[in-house]
Amino acid sequence: xxxxxxxxxxxxxxxxxxxxxxxxxxxxxxxxxxxxxxxxxxxxxxxxxxxxxxxxxxxxxxxxxxxxxxxxxxxxxxxxxxxxxxxxxxxxxxxxxxxxxxxxxxxxxxxxxxxxxxxxxxxxxxxxxxxxxxxxxxxxxxxxxxxxxxxxxxxxxxxxxxxxxxxxxxxxxxxxxxxxxxxxxxxxxxxxxxxxxxxxxxxxxxxxxxxxxxxxxxxxxxxxxxxxxxxxxxxxxxxxxxxxxxxxxxxxxxxxxxxxxxxxxxxxxxxxxxxxxxxxxxxxxxxxxxxxxxxxxxxxxxxxxxxxxxxxxxxxxxxxxxxxxxxxxxxxxxxxxxxxxxxxxxxxxxxxxxxxxxxxxxxxxxxxxxxxxxxxxxxxxxxxxxxxxxxxxxxxxxxxxxxxxxxxxxxxxxxxxxxxxxxxxxxxxxxxxxxxxxxxxxxxxx
DNA sequence: AATAACAGCTCTTCGGGATT
DNA sequence: AATCCCGAAGAGCTGTTATT
Numbered sequence: 086x087x088x089x090x091x092x093x094x095x096x097x098x099x100x101x102x103x104x105x106x107x108x109x110x111x112x113x114x115x116x117x118x119x120x121x122x123x124x125x126x127x128x129x130x131x132x133x134x135x136x137x138x139x140x141x142x143x144x145x146x147x148x149x150x151x152x153x154x155x156x157x158x159x160x161x162x163x164x165x166x167x168x169x170x171x172x173x174x175x176x177x178x179x180x181x182x183x184x185x186x187x188x189x190x191x192x193x194x195x196x197x198x199x200x201x202x203x204x205x206x207x208x209x210x211x212x213x214x215x216x217x218x219x220x221x222x223x224x225x226x227x228x229x230x231x232x233x234x235x236x237x238x239x240x241x242x243x244x245x246x247x248x249x250x251x252x253x254x255x256x257x258x259x260x261x262x263x264x265x266x267x268x269x270x271x272x273x274x275x276x277x278x279x280x281x282x283x284x285x286x287x288x289x290x291x292x293x294x295x296x297x298x299x300x301x302x303x304x305x306x307x308x309x310x311x312x313x314x315x316x317x318x319x320x321x322x323x324x325x326x327x328x329x330x331x332x333x334x335x336x337x338x339x340x341x342x343x344x345x346x347x348x349x350x351x352x353x354x355x356x357x358x359x360x361x362x363x364x365x366x367x368x369x370x371x372x373x374x375x376x377x378x379x380x381x382x383x384x385x386x387x388x389x390x391x392x393x394x395x396x397x398x399x400x401x402x403x404x405x406x407x408x409x410x411x412x413x414x415x416x417x418x419x420x421x422x423x424x425x426x427x428x429x430x431x432x433x434x435x436x437x438x439x440x441x442x443x444x445x446x447x448x449x450x451x452x453x454x455x456x457x458x459x460x461x462x463x464x465x466x467x468x469x470x471x472x473x474x475x476x477x478x479x480x481x482x483x484x485x486x487x488x489x490x491x492x493x494x495x496x497x498x499x500x501x502x503x504x505x506x507x508x509x510x511x512x513x514x515x516x517x518x519x520x521x522x523x524x525x526x527x528x529x530x531x
Numbered sequence: 532a533a534t535a536a537c538a539g540c541t542c543t544t545c546g547g548g549a550t551t
Numbered sequence: 552a553a554t555c556c557c558g559a560a561g562a563g564c565t566g567t568t569a570t571t
Binding site for chain 1: 557558559560561562563564
């Protein structure tokens with residue numbers, strides 16, 4: 086007998102629109118004697134047909150059992166991680182953005198495309214995004230302007246292509262938790278024009294862009310200018326200047342992050358190796374909103390951070406950025422604006438869905454956060470007991486802390502096992518079914 | 532043939548988030 | 552506040568194709 090777990094997997098929910106919208110459902114087949122930890126399992130009560138070829142059958146090994154020890158669970162998870170790291174996503178032949186499908190490489194106009202940014206506001210947004218995620222490259226005498234993004238954030242790349250021409254290309258296929266990557270790139274004359282336009286509003290990369298223009302116009306001075314370009318990339322070469330909400334929105338789309346703290350509090354942060362741009366953003370927000378933000382140094386990482394801790398200020402900043410055209414982080418921004426004590430857990434889950442795969446397997450779920458909270462509370466109780474001189478109570482509480490911690494570690498391993506299976510199952514379905522030819526037709530038709 | 536541009540890849544570095 | 556892990560992004564290389 087098999088159990089069949091049918092779960093709209095978190096992999097599908099978080100990673101792959103095509104998977105989600107093709108109606109594919111994460112499915113893990115579990116041999117008799119093993120039960121799946123997830124509450125989404127159901128027993129079918131009948132044997133699976135034996136005709137299914139082994140090659141097509143999803144792998145069922147290393148599913149967490151309810152009585153697994155921590156060592157057993159960790160061993161299973163290590164093997165699942167190793168397997169996932171070798172699992173190739175199907176090669177990306179197209180991408181979807183703004184409810185339309187684009188075949189890769191997407192270069193509809195070739196070299197005939199011209200630079201025609203639609204407005205100053207659009208240019209300011211693009212300059213902000215470029216300052217965060219773009220790069221300016223000279224290769225064998227040709228200037229390239231490029232921006233890389235994961236395949237599910239292609240809308241920003243389309244805005245660059247629409248403004249400056251060039252094409253959108255595959256950067257790399259997906260592998261395990263690594264999503265497939267795309268990039269927009271423009272070369273030659275159009276790159277020179279794009280650099281000239283972007284340089285007007287750029288803060289971080291203005292000098293690089295101006296140098297790129299210079300390089301492509303004066304090949305005779307190539308070697309010293311190339312060396313200068315490399316130097317600019319290694320140091321804080323940002324040009325201190327005023328910015329706009331459009332620039333802030335673009336830069337935040339590239340570099341910013343929205344965190345839910347505690348129950349219903351928010352924190353916005355932007356980290357950068359070099360602080361000049363953060364100082365510009367900080368001055369702008371302070372003058373626009375009458376607040377007193379400051380840039381702080383992260384000593385351990387040698388970088389600078391602009392943190393906004395006050396929830397009301399976070400919400401005002403998010404509103405301003407949304408009005409200015411925030412794109413990639415528009416959904417998490419709207420979720421954050423609606424955050425309240427009543428919807429805190431749903432919002433936390435929804436915010437996780439909108440972020441990348443970093444630490445996805447390790448992230449705590451609602452129960453996990455409650456367990457962590459209980460551990461901290463118990464540690465504080467032990468500290469207070471010690472301050473009161475109640476040593477026995479302190480020892481009892483510390484024993485309780487150890488028990489809570491041990492249980493927390495076990496439950497985290499179980500959750501990770503469940504997530505690994507969902508993700509592996511998702512990639513297996515992609516490998517077997519490929520990418521749907523016409524994804525999101527339902528939405529395109531709307 | 533030389534040059535410019537296209538397309539895709541790899542290696543390195545950065546930084547988000549959990550833990551202590 | 553410090554530390555660690557690892558996915559995302561930055562940088563630049565190589566091979567191919569188009570243009571002059």
